[in-house]
Amino acid sequence: MPVATAENVGHRFALERLLSARERSWAALRDIAAHIRPGMTEPEAAVLAKERLQAAGMDRIWHPSILRFGENTLKTFRQRSAPDTVLGEDDIYFVDLGPVFDGHEGDVGDTFVLGDDPLKHACAEAARELFRRGEARWRDGVTGVALYAYLSGEAQAMGWRLNHATKGHRVGDYPHAVHKAGTLGNFDAAPVPGLWILEIQIAHPQLPIGAFYEDLLVA
Numbered sequence: 394m395p396v397a398t399a400e401n402v403g404h405r406f407a408l409e410r411l412l413s414a415r416e417r418s419w420a421a422l423r424d425i426a427a428h429i430r431p432g433m434t435e436p437e438a439a440v441l442a443k444e445r446l447q448a449a450g451m452d453r454i455w456h457p458s459i460l461r462f463g464e465n466t467l468k469t470f471r472q473r474s475a476p477d478t479v480l481g482e483d484d485i486y487f488v489d490l491g492p493v494f495d496g497h498e499g500d501v502g503d504t505f506v507l508g509d510d511p512l513k514h515a516c517a518e519a520a521r522e523l524f525r526r527g528e529a530r531w532r533d534g535v536t537g538v539a540l541y542a543y544l545s546g547e548a549q550a551m552g553w554r555l556n557h558a559t560k561g562h563r564v565g566d567y568p569h570a571v572h573k574a575g576t577l578g579n580f581d582a583a584p585v586p587g588l589w590i591l592e593i594q595i596a597h598p599q600l601p602i603g604a605f606y607e608d609l610l611v612a
Contacts, residue, residue: 396582399563399574406566408587411497415609418499421449422490426505431482435460435474438486446492455498455567456491466504466603467596469558483508485516487605498564500590504604513602516595519553520604523593531591531610537561537580540591548595556603559594564609586612 425445429438442458456470463484465474470489480486489502504517527544535543541560548555560578563569565588574580577589592607 396580398572399580399582400585400588401572402569402588403566403571405496407497410495411565411587411609412611414492414494414497414499415501417449417451417494418490418492418501421446421451421492422488422501422503424449425488425490426503429460429480429486429488429505431480431484431507433462433480435462435465435478438462438480442488442490446490449492449494451492451494452496452567453493454491455493455569456500458491459489459502460486461489461603461605462486464601466605467556467601468603469556469594481507483510483513485510485513485602485604487603489605489607493567497566498569500562500564500607500609502592502605502607504606512597512600516553516597516602516604519548519551520593520595520606523548523551523553523555523595524591524606524608527591527593528610531584534583536582537577537584537589540584541578544593552598553595554598556594556596559592559605561590561592561607563588564590584610586610 438460462480487504560576563574596603
């Protein structure tokens with residue numbers, strides 16, 4: 394990975410606008426989750442997400458909205474969901490959004506549980522807890538490579554399996570991809586604040602239950 398250029402930004406970049414995009418993305422995610430109901434399919438939820446993001450005033454999306462229900466929570470970003478999956482009354486799902494607001498990229502994700510299944514609730518909370526631990530470790534100045542090695546051990550100690558195909562990435566003024574930064578998990582330097590998304594995707598070691606959480610690493 395070209396460490397020297399991986400954290401470049403465009404001439405339009407402004408941290409305050411990136412932070413605003415993050416806040417607006419979180420507000421949109423909470424709004425979308427409030428409208429998800431049992432009996433919906435993932436394509437129906439994707440249409441809902443598009444409508445709610447448009448209502449929130451997004452410029453465009455920089456990556457498609459990903460909504461995974463039930464066993465599909467084990468799927469990574471580029472894997473296809475099992476077709477015709479319907480959200481159950483007692484189920485788990487996650488929402489992963491990538492909208493652009495005011496020329497800056499938001500990228501947020503969280504897991505939600507319908508019903509009272511303690512294992513599903515524990516899975517969703519474990520993803521959030523691993524993010525918190527990873528965020529704290531990042532503040533110590535570790536490299537992206539060391540950060541994900543640490544998270545793998547923490548997940549195992551907590552009784553979960555970290556999905557190593559989900560390794561975080563850059564954001565910035567749209568499109569950040571012109572800088573070809575690669576993934577956070579392969580970044581062999583200490584990531585600066587305000588440019589990197591820490592992604593956590595975990596699974597139960599035996600059961601088809603997974604969870605996802607992501608947010609911006611900020612000072």
